[in-house]
Amino acid sequence: MLGEKITARAHTNIALVKYWGKENEQLIIPANSSLSLTLDEFYTDTSVQFDEALSSDEVTLNGNVVNDEKITKFMDIIRQKANVNTFARIESTNHVPTSAGLASSASAYAALAAAGSKAYGLNLSQKDLSRLARRGSGSATRSIFGGFAAWNKGTDDESSYGYSIEDPVKMDVNMIAIILDNQPKKISSRKGMKISIETSPYYQSWIQQTTADFQTIEEAIKENDFTTLGKTAELNAMRMHSLTLSSDPSYLYINADSLEVINMVKELRENGVECYYTMDAGPNVKIICQSDKITAITDKLSDKFSNDQIKVSGPGEGIKYL
Numbered sequence: 022m023l024g025e026k027i028t029a030r031a032h033t034n035i036a037l038v039k040y041w042g043k044e045n046e047q048l049i050i051p052a053n054s055s056l057s058l059t060l061d062e063f064y065t066d067t068s069v070q071f072d073e074a075l076s077s078d079e080v081t082l083n084g085n086v087v088n089d090e091k092i093t094k095f096m097d098i099i100r101q102k103a104n105v106n107t108f109a110r111i112e113s114t115n116h117v118p119t120s121a122g123l124a125s126s127a128s129a130y131a132a133l134a135a136a137g138s139k140a141y142g143l144n145l146s147q148k149d150l151s152r153l154a155r156r157g158s159g160s161a162t163r164s165i166f167g168g169f170a171a172w173n174k175g176t177d178d179e180s181s182y183g184y185s186i187e188d189p190v191k192m193d194v195n196m197i198a199i200i201l202d203n204q205p206k207k208i209s210s211r212k213g214m215k216i217s218i219e220t221s222p223y224y225q226s227w228i229q230q231t232t233a234d235f236q237t238i239e240e241a242i243k244e245n246d247f248t249t250l251g252k253t254a255e256l257n258a259m260r261m262h263s264l265t266l267s268s269d270p271s272y273l274y275i276n277a278d279s280l281e282v283i284n285m286v287k288e289l290r291e292n293g294v295e296c297y298y299t300m301d302a303g304p305n306v307k308i309i310c311q312s313d314k315i316t317a318i319t320d321k322l323s324d325k326f327s328n329d330q331i332k333v334s335g336p337g338e339g340i341k342y343l
């Protein structure tokens with residue numbers, strides 16, 4: 022029997038308050054709550070159709086066959102919830118440079134959770150959809166929602182879920198992604214955060230600080246205070262990266278190009294162009310700015326980087342079915 026083909030689109034999100042460590046690896050329960058901005062420019066479209074003729078899930082990503090047991094394990098969670106054993110054909114198109122620290126797993130697992138659950142006849146609430154997406158990749162929890170979203174840490178599968186903070190976004194806020202390297206990174210976020218939580222001597226102070234940062238940014242959103250949001254996000258990102266440096270073995274996602282961009286941001290700020298930077302598990306830098314500063318920033322960036330490396334994003338929307 023052939024099921025209905027369901028297609029969903031999820032946008033990636035960039036954390037302003039980072040998730041960097043799990044309390045429970047199997048359920049992907051984080052060590053702290055996190056908060057992000059969903060972006061309009063980067064998204065994943067995924068279609069799912071179950072087919073009794075299949076003897077395993079068939080997965081393609083950007084037209085290429087993918088064999089990833091993480092995907093099959095994720096689909097098994099959906100099959101168990103739907104009480105259906107049939108395998109599925111999954112076609113995914115990433116409008117994000119895959120696994121280059123541009124959070125492609127966030128949009129990928131959010132889209133797969135939405136298309137997969139609906140294809141198997143589940144009609145999940147947004148909250149339950151975010152709990153399901155969380156089982157694929159932690160940051161996907163937030164990509165179910167548009168604009169500013171949060172992932173409530175929780176303590177178990179039931180209490181660890183995403184929720185919308187503000188969508189549509191009132192604050193004038195954009196992110197400019199500079200794509201320095203779209204090669205898959207050597208240390209995945211999953212591996213990196215495990216090393217940090219297990220070996221960095223600063224991990225506990227990170228948890229205290231990031232809990233405070235969450236409240237600061239939540240308040241800044243309410244007060245439409247871009248400066249506090251940007252400043253706090255920049256410090257939070259660098260504190261996350263200090264965990265990688267202080268791990269054993271020490272490692273670093275920041276490379277020479279990243280530092281080039283960071284110094285440009287500091288020069289821009291010294292010259293009165295307010296902007297802030299954030300980074301995830303890769304060398305790419307994202308610059309947080311308001312609309313009237315975009316041109317000054319992209320002009321400065323184009324001194325060193327080509328136009329196809331520079332991508333401006335406004336706030337993106339939550340999950341939708343196509």
Ligand SMILES: O=C(O)C[C@@](O)(CF)CCOP(=O)(O)OP(=O)(O)O
Nearest residue numbers: 036039040158159160210211301302
């Ligand atoms: O997005 C953030 O909060 C910060 C990060 O992007 C890195 F800086 C973490 C992304 O981690 P993810 O890929 O979701 O890990 P998984 O749960 O092991 O799949």
